[in-house]
Amino acid sequence: MILRPVADKIAILSQKGGTGKTTTVRTLTDVLRLTGLKVLAIDLDPQGNLSDYFDVDPEADPTISDVLTGRATASAAVHNDIIPANLTLAEAELALAGKMGRELTLRKAIREVEGPYDIVLIDCPPALGLLTVNALVAADYALVSSEAQYFALQGVEQALEVIDLARDGLNPDLTWLGVFFNIADMRTVHSREAFTSLREHVGDKLFDTTIRSSIAYAGSAERAVSILDFRPDLAGDYLLLGDEVLKRLGREEARQELKRHLPLAG
Numbered sequence: 279m280i281l282r283p284v285a286d287k288i289a290i291l292s293q294k295g296g297t298g299k300t301t302t303v304r305t306l307t308d309v310l311r312l313t314g315l316k317v318l319a320i321d322l323d324p325q326g327n328l329s330d331y332f333d334v335d336p337e338a339d340p341t342i343s344d345v346l347t348g349r350a351t352a353s354a355a356v357h358n359d360i361i362p363a364n365l366t367l368a369e370a371e372l373a374l375a376g377k378m379g380r381e382l383t384l385r386k387a388i389r390e391v392e393g394p395y396d397i398v399l400i401d402c403p404p405a406l407g408l409l410t411v412n413a414l415v416a417a418d419y420a421l422v423s424s425e426a427q428y429f430a431l432q433g434v435e436q437a438l439e440v441i442d443l444a445r446d447g448l449n450p451d452l453t454w455l456g457v458f459f460n461i462a463d464m465r466t467v468h469s470r471e472a473f474t475s476l477r478e479h480v481g482d483k484l485f486d487t488t489i490r491s492s493i494a495y496a497g498s499a500e501r502a503v504s505i506l507d508f509r510p511d512l513a514g515d516y517l518l519l520g521d522e523v524l525k526r527l528g529r530e531e532a533r534q535e536l537k538r539h540l541p542l543a544g
Contacts, residue, residue, distance in 0.1 A: 285318070285392040286527055288455065289413035291402040291440075292423040293433040298460035299423040301495050301505070302516075303401040304331045308504045309520035312539050313532040315396040318356070320388070321363035322413050323403040324371070329362035333502035338362050343370035345387045346412075352391040359395075371409050380408065381448055385416035397527075406440040414444035414452060421523070422457040426469040426488065430459070430476050455526055458485035458519060461495075487519040514540075 290306075292299045300323070307319045321328040322342060329338075338357050340350035343366040355361045374380045384400075392398055400417060402410040414420055422437045424430045434457050445452050457480060459473055477484050490512065498508040506513045517540055524533045 285395040285398045286419065286529075287388075287392065287398040287400065287417045288419045288421055288523075289400045289402055289410070289417035290421045290423060291406070291410055291413070291437055292404055292460075293406060293436045294404050297404075297423045297425050298489060298495065299404065300327045300331065300401055301499065302423055302458075302460060302489065302519075303328055303399050304499075305505050305516040306520055306523065307399055308506050309516050309536070310397055310399075310524075310532070312506075313520075313524070313535040315529075315532055316359075316394060318359055318361070318392070318395040318398045320361045320398065320400045320413075322367070322384075322400055322409050323363055324365050324367040325403075326362065326364045326367075327499070328401045329360065329364070331499050331502055332358070332360050332362075334358070334360055334362040336364070341366065343367040346370045346383050347373055352387045356391060367409070371407070374408060374412075381411050381415050381444075384412040385449075388416060406436060410440060411444055411448075414441060415449045417449070417452060419453050419455040419527075420444075421455045423460045424457050424476070425461065426459045426472050430472050431479055434476065434480065454483065455523070456480075456483040456485050459488040461489060461491040485519060485522050487515060487522055489515045489519065 290299055290303050303319060307317050310317045319328065320342060334357055340355045342355060342361050342363045344350035345352050345355050347370050374383060400413045402413045420441050422434055424434055441454055492512055494509040494512060495505060498505045521533055521536055
């Protein structure tokens with residue numbers, strides 16, 4: 279019997295909200311699926327924005343909070359290749375806080391569901407707390423979303439501290455995939471200087487691709503339509519980011535498939 283390779287699990291995090299992280303998870307999911315990869319997206323944010331973006335029924339049941347509290351299996355919580363979240367996840371986080379081995383809960387829960395997938399993307403909450411630590415302990419890779427501003431380095435350093443915490447005796451094999459600039463306007467001196475400063479500190483861990491700021495992302499989320507379809511002229515940023523992610527994962531076959539779509543970048 280040929281065993282299917284274990285999925286690459288990527289936790290996507292930021293030190294605060296408003297950095298375009300959830301839009302990245304949604305759009306990277308779409309980009310990776312263009313290559314034929316089977317992708318599972320896990321919403322680990324109590325706000326449930328990723329679930330809304332994928333147009334998951336608000337009454338969908340069970341959700342990730344049921345999985346973390348042991349009321350449901352992860353496989354039962356998959357809805358169209360999404361494990362959704364809602365505000366009950368905040369209660370689940372509080373319940374986890376008093377349990378032994380609380381940081382391992384997500385890793386244990388998703389073992390039985392990751393097999394059919396090539397990649398699992400985990401949308402972390404915009405806070406570096408217990409849910410984010412659970413995501414990092416469950417993941418193989420950590421990807422950091424950063425604002426293009428002067429405090430970018432501080433935010434990345436805070437994220438790295440939590441990544442190190444997850445590595446320390448919990449997930450020593452966790453790899454920092456890198457950091458990318460999100461909702462950036464690289465026409466401004468401010469953004470370019472912030473990019474240069476971060477490059478000086480983290481070197482090639484900073485992705486070359488930056489995601490441009492645009493009000494179109496809000497419209498895309500409101501309509502629950504991928505930016506690839508809603509504004510194809512902006513799709514190029516995510517296609518290039520997806521290509522860099524696939525390169526760092528060593529998935530050359532998927533990169534070759536993605537090249538067929540790169541002309542969409544315009």
